[in-house]
Amino acid sequence: DAALSRAKETGKARCVMYSPRHSSPTEDDISLEAAMFQAVREGEFVLHYQPIVDATTREIEGFETLMRWKHPTLGMVSPARFIPIAETNGLINLLGAWALKAACVQLRQFQEAAKRPLYISVNISPRQFRSDKFLEVLDDAISYSGLSGDQLVLEITEGTLMIDPAHAETILGKMAERRARIAIDDFGTGYSSLAYLKRFPISVLKIDRAFIRDLPASQKDGAICNAVLDLARHLSLSVVAEGVETEEQMAYMRERGCRYVQGYLTGKPMAANVAIAALTERHYE
Ligand code: C2E
Ligand code: CA
Ligand code: CA
Numbered sequence: 001d002a003a004l005s006r007a008k009e010t011g012k013a014r015c016v017m018y019s020p021r022h023s024s025p026t027e028d029d030i031s032l033e034a035a036m037f038q039a040v041r042e043g044e045f046v047l048h049y050q051p052i053v054d055a056t057t058r059e060i061e062g063f064e065t066l067m068r069w070k071h072p073t074l075g076m077v078s079p080a081r082f083i084p085i086a087e088t089n090g091l092i093n094l095l096g097a098w099a100l101k102a103a104c105v106q107l108r109q110f111q112e113a114a115k116r117p118l119y120i121s122v123n124i125s126p127r128q129f130r131s132d133k134f135l136e137v138l139d140d141a142i143s144y145s146g147l148s149g150d151q152l153v154l155e156i157t158e159g160t161l162m163i164d165p166a167h168a169e170t171i172l173g174k175m176a177e178r179r180a181r182i183a184i185d186d187f188g189t190g191y192s193s194l195a196y197l198k199r200f201p202i203s204v205l206k207i208d209r210a211f212i213r214d215l216p217a218s219q220k221d222g223a224i225c226n227a228v229l230d231l232a233r234h235l236s237l238s239v240v241a242e243g244v245e246t247e248e249q250m251a252y253m254r255e256r257g258c259r260y261v262q263g264y265l266t267g268k269p270m271a272a273n274v275a276i277a278a279l280t281e282r283h284y285e
């Protein structure tokens with residue numbers, strides 16, 4: 001605190017207070033951005049996998065691929081931090097293409113360990129979805145990994161669909177031709193009408209963690225979850241509840257017909273070798 005009051009007195013100390021690491025987000029973002037290009041070269045980006053499980057049997061049905069940046073000095077940088085920067089500078093196209101292909105290859109190893117079919121879910125950013133190269137990237141990932149399209153789920157947000165609905169319709173049609181499934185990520189948090197559920201070939205709704213967090217206490221969240229489950233049933237969509245952290249939340253959703261859950265309760269995002277251990281471990285029930 002003495003240092004702080006001195007800092008207020010002297011220009012030099014103030015400069016320390018406003019040093020790059022603690023400066024405006026913009027400057028921070030610029031240094032992070034520079035570090036990102038370096039990070040790509042150094043191979044600091046890795047993929048973690050979070051189990052998506054059957055709410056009744058707790059069996060792992062698939063994994064969501066979540067990108068991680070292991071910075072040598074900053075430690076783990078959150079994707080909530082670096083994805084928006086990559087989205088702005090276009091690096092997301094490179095990172096996203098890599099993630100899609102690597103995740104598809106990884107799924108083959110997961111299936112060998114599990115000795116049964118699984119699926120892999122991959123986040124597609126708005127810019128990636130709108131890129132001219134996107135279908136090429138998708139085809140390359142499918143053919144290189146030897147997966148069939150139906151083992152792939154692509155997670156997009158309502159916002160991605162709404163930027164250019166006509167273009168989205170074309171791309172989703174092409175995805176459907178490849179039998180890849182489309183999941184609406186963070187369902188219910190975007191500013192869009194439900195009309196797109198009729199227009200586009202959607203397979204999965206992922207209920208955002210914001211609606212799960214305060215269950216079972218929150219009657220409003222309960223009502224929203226029930227309405228989504230009802231809607232999904234009538235439209236033959238499957239539902240994944242995101243961010244399930246407690247047995248009570250899991251039971252609440254399961255009892256109301258939610259087939260799949262994803263959250264810290266049933267598995268945090270984990271490195272591939274840890275996921276393989278989870279798939280091969282024996283269950284004594
Ligand atoms: P998202 O797609 O909604 O991913 C789910 C986020 O919720 C992940 O955060 C996950 O770690 C976290 N999560 C899962 N279960 C729980 C839980 O029980 N409690 C809590 N508190 N959190 C839980 P993460 O990994 O930090 O990723 C944040 C966001 O970054 C993602 O949100 C997604 O929008 C973006 N992202 C991550 N990886 C990629 C990627 O490869 N490509 C793109 N385009 N975006 C990505
Ligand atoms: Ca997601
Ligand atoms: Ca989500």
Ligand code: CA
Binds near residue numbers: 186
């Ligand atoms: Ca989210």
